[in-house]
Amino acid sequence: MKNGHLVKQMVLAGAAIFIVAFGVRLLSWHDTRREVGKVQTVVAADYQNAARLFRQHGAAAFFSSTGPLADPNLLGHPPGYPILIAIVWTVFGESNASIQLLQVVCDALAAVLIFLIAIELFPFAVGLISGLLVALAPQFSWNSVLLLPDTLAVFPVILAVYFLTCAWKKPWLVWLILAGVCLGLSCWLRANALFMAPFLVVFIVFLFDRKQRLHYAGAFLAGAVLVIAPLTIRNWIVFHHFIPVSLGAGQTMLEGISDYDPDRRFGIPQTDMGIMKMEAEENGRPDYYSTLFAPDGIKRDRLRVARGMRIIRNNPGWFLGVMVQRAGSMLRLERARRISTDPPVRQYGELTELDLKWRSSSAVLSNTAERFPNVRVEMLDASTLQVISNAPHNAVQLRTAPVEVRSDHDYVLRMNLVVEDGRFALHVVGAGSGNVLSSTIIEKAEIKEGQPPPVQVAEIPFVSGNHGAVQLALYNAAATSETSIVNIRNTELFELGAASFGWTRPLRWIVNALQNLFITAVMLPLSLFGMVILIRRRAWQPLLLLLSVPAYYFCFQSLLHTEYRYVLAVHYFLFVLVSVAVYELWTLVLRLIQRRFSGKATAM
Numbered sequence: 001m002k003n004g005h006l007v008k009q010m011v012l013a014g015a016a017i018f019i020v021a022f023g024v025r026l027l028s029w030h031d032t033r034r035e036v037g038k039v040q041t042v043v044a045a046d047y048q049n050a051a052r053l054f055r056q057h058g059a060a061a062f063f064s065s066t067g068p069l070a071d072p073n074l075l076g077h078p079p080g081y082p083i084l085i086a087i088v089w090t091v092f093g094e095s096n097a098s099i100q101l102l103q104v105v106c107d108a109l110a111a112v113l114i115f116l117i118a119i120e121l122f123p124f125a126v127g128l129i130s131g132l133l134v135a136l137a138p139q140f141s142w143n144s145v146l147l148l149p150d151t152l153a154v155f156p157v158i159l160a161v162y163f164l165t166c167a168w169k170k171p172w173l174v175w176l177i178l179a180g181v182c183l184g185l186s187c188w189l190r191a192n193a194l195f196m197a198p199f200l201v202v203f204i205v206f207l208f209d210r211k212q213r214l215h216y217a218g219a220f221l222a223g224a225v226l227v228i229a230p231l232t233i234r235n236w237i238v239f240h241h242f243i244p245v246s247l248g249a250g251q252t253m254l255e256g257i258s259d260y261d262p263d264r265r266f267g268i269p270q271t272d273m274g275i276m277k278m279e280a281e282e283n284g285r286p287d288y289y290s291t292l293f294a295p296d297g298i299k300r301d302r303l304r305v306a307r308g309m310r311i312i313r314n315n316p317g318w319f320l321g322v323m324v325q326r327a328g329s330m331l332r333l334e335r336a337r338r339i340s341t342d343p344p345v346r347q348y349g350e351l352t353e354l355d356l357k358w359r360s361s362s363a364v365l366s367n368t369a370e371r372f373p374n375v376r377v378e379m380l381d382a383s384t385l386q387v388i389s390n391a392p393h394n395a396v397q398l399r400t401a402p403v404e405v406r407s408d409h410d411y412v413l414r415m416n417l418v419v420e421d422g423r424f425a426l427h428v429v430g431a432g433s434g435n436v437l438s439s440t441i442i443e444k445a446e447i448k449e450g451q452p453p454p455v456q457v458a459e460i461p462f463v464s465g466n467h468g469a470v471q472l473a474l475y476n477a478a479a480t481s482e483t484s485i486v487n488i489r490n491t492e493l494f495e496l497g498a499a500s501f502g503w504t505r506p507l508r509w510i511v512n513a514l515q516n517l518f519i520t521a522v523m524l525p526l527s528l529f530g531m532v533i534l535i536r537r538r539a540w541q542p543l544l545l546l547l548s549v550p551a552y553y554f555c556f557q558s559l560l561h562t563e564y565r566y567v568l569a570v571h572y573f574l575f576v577l578v579s580v581a582v583y584e585l586w587t588l589v590l591r592l593i594q595r596r597f598s599g600k601a602t603a604m
Contacts, residue, residue: 018112109155114130402431
């Protein structure tokens with residue numbers, strides 16, 4: 001009877017966590033559905049182009065050395081995500097929303113898996129808190145709706161740790177095989193987990209007794225190798241080289257070195273385009289200045305790795321410091337977009353003159369805009385306003401005069417501009433209040449040397465809320481205060497009609513308020529406190545299970561260029577440590593309250 005009650009509690013809690021996680025991610029998708037295409041646009045397009053090739057030519061073409069899928073440029077990423085996109089598109093039609101829905105469901109299930117892992121190791125309340133933290137975290141909800149495989153690749157990693165936890169609680173060889181299979185599946189989506197299986201063998205040694213260690217470790221590795229092997233064999237058949245999963249380690253290693261070389265001692269460019277240009281000049285091959293992996297992509301990537309390793313061998317102390325800094329940066333939570341307190345603008349098509357409510361030429365903007373220190377504004381010609389700035393990071397550079405709007409209406413502000421240098425944030429703010437209603441990032445396009453920067457069209461949809469006027473503010477979004485230059489052509493404001501989805505506002509206020517807690521200054525001290533609690537209690541095996549994945553990324557991903565989306569998996573497990581700390585603090589508060597009231601009762 002007791003076990004039945006516990007199972008019922010688990011099912012109800014798991015369902016509640018899934019509903020919360022799914023709802024938060026749906027709100028995130030609702031907020032950002034027009035913006036996600038601007039994130040890693042080229043990479044997302046590469047995945048989708050590969051998916052179309054899979055649909056057009058079928059699985060057999062994947063093993064052909066002469067077909068379109070034998071393009072070395074497709075080796076820049078594992079094929080799992082394009083294959084998955086092709087399957088989803090075949091079933092549901094070619095739509096980004098169908099891919100995003102799959103990712104949302106998988107990431108909501110990841111929150112449930114974290115709950116299941118935590119209740120195997122700790123009291124039920126710790127598991128519930130863990131699942132809800134993952135469900136609410138803006139870092140996960142935001143990344144789950146991007147047209148990238150990062151959260152999908154995390155899901156099998158979490159599942160692998162769940163199987164390892166099950167094996168530790170109740171040893172069974174099948175659990176270990178399944179854990180290895182899951183890590184192999186993750187490698188089909190992203191190559192970051194390639195060495196995770198051999199790395200985690202070290203943890204298996206400490207989780208199981210001596211009689212079980214050898215064959216458990218062997219089963220675990222076998223599961224991973226069996227799943228990765230078909231991809232390695234295919235690469236050998238098609239490209240005649242040993243490529244375990246994909247290429248790309250070379251340029252990420254070099255760009256990672258360049259990130260920590262501000263004085264350019266090693267002469268390594270910071271971008272893909274810069275690396276291609278360098279290789280074209282060094283080898284006298286202008287055709288290298290086209291793509292990273294064609295022609296001679298395999299050779300070039302291995303030369304990049306060799307160059308990076310040479311720099312590391314010659315500067316071991318410096319590179320060790322780089323690795324430590326990278327590992328430390330993985331502990332910081334990304335400043336991800338939170339759920340907006342106001343519902344987003346309705347879906348809209350092509351903007352027409354009928355919707356136009358306000359237009360400002362560059363000349364008018366020059367005469368009416370508010371100026372700020374370290375900013376020079378001048379007219380280049382009759383239609384172009386140039387803004388040159390040395391303003392610090394996040395400093396405002398230009399702010400338009402207030403523009404009247406109707407409260408609780410949907411609008412789109414559109415600006416044509418050319419970014420010559422730097423990175424900018426465009427904010428629509430409430431006049432007088434300064435509240436940011438919507439924003440977007442515009443940065444210099446990565447182009448070949450000699451080409452003019454393209455005209456970019458920035459569209460910023462926003463809901464006016466209770467504001468009667470708004471302003472457009474231009475901020476420096478670059479990491480430094482080096483000179484930034486942007487040329488503004490014209491600015492227009494379109495009205496779409498009365499605001500919709502107002503019924504979601506109460507939910508949005510609650511989620512937004514909770515997501516404000518997901519910052520490094522709150523979560524990192526709690527996770528460290530949780531770790532100290534487990535160390536003091538000598539709960540070594542649970543601690544090893546929770547730290548196994550973060551430790552892998554600290555050791556291996558710190559060798560290469562690191563973005564937050566590469567190391568998302570770290571914080572899923574650190575949130576369990578946060579939950580341990582929250583649970584202990586809560587029980588301590590309850591005990592203190594109980595003692596105080598029991599003391600009063602005794603005195604009476």
